[in-house]
Amino acid sequence: MKGMHSILAAYALLAFACSLASAFDTSPLHDFCVAINDTKDGVFVNGNFCKDPKLTVADDFFYSGLNKPGNTSNLVGSNVTAVNVDQIPGLNTLDISLVRIDYAPYGGLNPPHTHPQGTEILVVVEGTLYVGFVTSNPENRLFTKVLYPGDVFVFPIGLIHFQFNIGETKAVAFAGLSSQNAGAVTIADSVFGSNPTINPNVLVKAFQLDKTAVTYLQSRFGSG
Numbered sequence: 585m586k587g588m589h590s591i592l593a594a595y596a597l598l599a600f601a602c603s604l605a606s607a608f609d610t611s612p613l614h615d616f617c618v619a620i621n622d623t624k625d626g627v628f629v630n631g632n633f634c635k636d637p638k639l640t641v642a643d644d645f646f647y648s649g650l651n652k653p654g655n656t657s658n659l660v661g662s663n664v665t666a667v668n669v670d671q672i673p674g675l676n677t678l679d680i681s682l683v684r685i686d687y688a689p690y691g692g693l694n695p696p697h698t699h700p701q702g703t704e705i706l707v708v709v710e711g712t713l714y715v716g717f718v719t720s721n722p723e724n725r726l727f728t729k730v731l732y733p734g735d736v737f738v739f740p741i742g743l744i745h746f747q748f749n750i751g752e753t754k755a756v757a758f759a760g761l762s763s764q765n766a767g768a769v770t771i772a773d774s775v776f777g778s779n780p781t782i783n784p785n786v787l788v789k790a791f792q793l794d795k796t797a798v799t800y801l802q803s804r805f806g807s808g
Contacts, residue, residue: 618644619669619676632669632676645674653756654686660695661688661749669764681764685757687711687749694747695770702766704739704759706747708732711755717745731757744771777805 618640619632635644647667654663668681675681681702685694706715708731716728717739729737730750739745741762749755775787776798784798791798 614677616640616645616674617677619673632673634676635673640674645672647672650682650684650758653754654684656686656688656692656754661692662686662694662747664694664768668761668766675764677764679763681761681766683759683761685747685759687713687747687755687757689749689751689753689755692749692755695772696744696746697768697770698742698744699739699761699763699766699768700742702761702763703741704745704761704766705736706731706739706757706759707736708734708755708757711749711753712751713755713757714748714750715739715746717743719743772801773805776801779806781806 614637616637617632618635618637620635621633650665650667652665654665656663663686665684665686666681667683669675685706686692687694710733713731714728715731715737716726719725719727720743729735731737747757775782781802784795784802787793787798787802788795
């Protein structure tokens with residue numbers, strides 16, 4: 585009887601180990617999974633249907649255009665050009681993407697935002713940027729740095745971060761993200777520009793603001 589218990593315990597341990605391996609082994613079991621919109625003969629993987637590997641071509645892994653400056657003539661003075669799975673279907677399941685960020689002189693800002701699905705590593709190629717991120721509650725520690733061309737900074741996954749051009753000339757940076765589509769949640773747009781709008785009383789309490797200020801901000805950020 586004791587031997588039977590030992591055997592059952594061994595099987596239980598093996599099953600547990602296998603379940604852990606299944607849960608945490610995120611390595612793909614294929615070379616690539618090029619995303620397609622056509623569901624015919626496709627296999628659904630990681631939010632997209634996969635193209636038949638025999639029909640895959642070099643252009644599925646190619647994008648051209650990151651040499652072109654983005655238009656920074658907007659209220660925040662910045663422009664993000666994304667290269668993710670929507671632009672390069674071959675990025676599907678590869679957990680990586682890229683962006684180019686252009687900043688207008690004298691205060692171009694990539695406003696406080698988060699990437700729910702990815703860590704970001706940013707390198708400045710032109711200009712001077714003041715960058716930073718804030719840790720989660722309850723510490724809410726602010727980490728900041730002034731970056732010059734060639735400098736690199738990391739923004740951990742999910743944390744609020746920003747970049748601000750403190751130079752007199754335009755600035756340009758490139759950033760890699762640890763997701764085929766890291767997502768972006770811009771704080772002001774999400775809180776004050778939601779659709780439909782959040783009850784102003786909620787924001788009055790949360791931000792300790794006058795209701796007039798809240799409704800003004802909602803009018804500035806809202807789509808309606």
